[in-house]
Amino acid sequence: QYPQELEEPNQRLCELLAYLEWLPLVEKTIPRLEQAVEQEDKLAYLTTLRNVPVGWTLDLRRRYFAELRKADLFDGGNLLPIAVNGIREDALAMLSADERRELGTLLEPAAENGGDIATLTTARPVVREWKLEELEAAVKNTTAPRDVARGEKLFRETLCLRCHRVGTEGRTIGPDLTFVASRFGPRDLLEHILVPSKVIDGKYRQTIVETKSGQVLAGRVVGGDSSNLLVAPDPLRPTKVTKIPLNDIEARKASTVSPMPAGMLNSLTEPEILDLLEYLRIGRR
Numbered sequence: 001q002y003p004q005e006l007e008e009p010n011q012r013l014c015e016l017l018a019y020l021e022w023l024p025l026v027e028k029t030i031p032r033l034e035q036a037v038e039q040e041d042k043l044a045y046l047t048t049l050r051n052v053p054v055g056w057t058l059d060l061r062r063r064y065f066a067e068l069r070k071a072d073l074f075d076g077g078n079l080l081p082i083a084v085n086g087i088r089e090d091a092l093a094m095l096s097a098d099e100r101r102e103l104g105t106l107l108e109p110a111a112e113n114g115g116d117i118a119t120l121t122t123a124r125p126v127v128r129e130w131k132l133e134e135l136e137a138a139v140k141n142t143t144a145p146r147d148v149a150r151g152e153k154l155f156r157e158t159l160c161l162r163c164h165r166v167g168t169e170g171r172t173i174g175p176d177l178t179f180v181a182s183r184f185g186p187r188d189l190l191e192h193i194l195v196p197s198k199v200i201d202g203k204y205r206q207t208i209v210e211t212k213s214g215q216v217l218a219g220r221v222v223g224g225d226s227s228n229l230l231v232a233p234d235p236l237r238p239t240k241v242t243k244i245p246l247n248d249i250e251a252r253k254a255s256t257v258s259p260m261p262a263g264m265l266n267s268l269t270e271p272e273i274l275d276l277l278e279y280l281r282i283g284r285r
Helices: 007-019 025-035 039-049 058-071 080-093 097-107 132-141 148-157 186-194 270-282
Strands: 207-211 216-224 228-232 242-245 249-254
Touching (some): 007 039, 039 058, 039 080, 058 080, 058 097, 080 097, 132 270, 186 270, 216 242
Antiparallel strands (some): 207 216, 207 249, 216 228, 228 242
16 A cells, blocks of 8 residues: 555655556655655655656646755755755656746756845945954943844845755755854854854865866865765855866865855944844744
């Protein structure tokens, strides 16, 4: 009987039925995919269905790719975006030209399709190049109630959501900031923002690779094999990978520069910075 009640046996049975090209499989699995709570369960169904050749309708394709776009924002390590992109490539290879035309931008990764995260840019003039010592006293001595709603708005306008998650919003290119206040006080958090290269978490540190031909490439190492090294140069596009032959590498070293740019607060006034810090202290639970 399919589907099964429990996830693990249901996923194993789904894999078997996909191998057997059971005609009702897609129609019976898409609702299970949509209802799955854990991202691991969603990924399991997305993976199994990606190259099933039978049982699809345009509506089922639409629902599948809608779920796949949600996977672009899943919380995970460096290789998760690569894995999701691999699922997408396999699923796209199964589409006809008519299906591609009908599904349109739904086939694009969520963060590259002009959605909320990809279009957060707001032109703001530079206020000043803030230094830690200029803001320390204000952070320490502030007693006035802060505008948390404005802090959340500024979190979006300064593009923080493009790399960081608070609650269920944002991406995990950089550290999750939902409970950042439990790890850092206001002064330390401010220093991390103003001087991002002072301390770089090893999970997010980039590598500088110099080839024998003189090319220099900086990016996050996301994989490789006995022949090639895979490097993602653009933190905002982690699925865009450059393949470097190992026998062409002259030298490689850890970068001392954070992928997070300095000056993220330079377009904010002092009260706005305090509101942003208060939003990060409270977070989106």
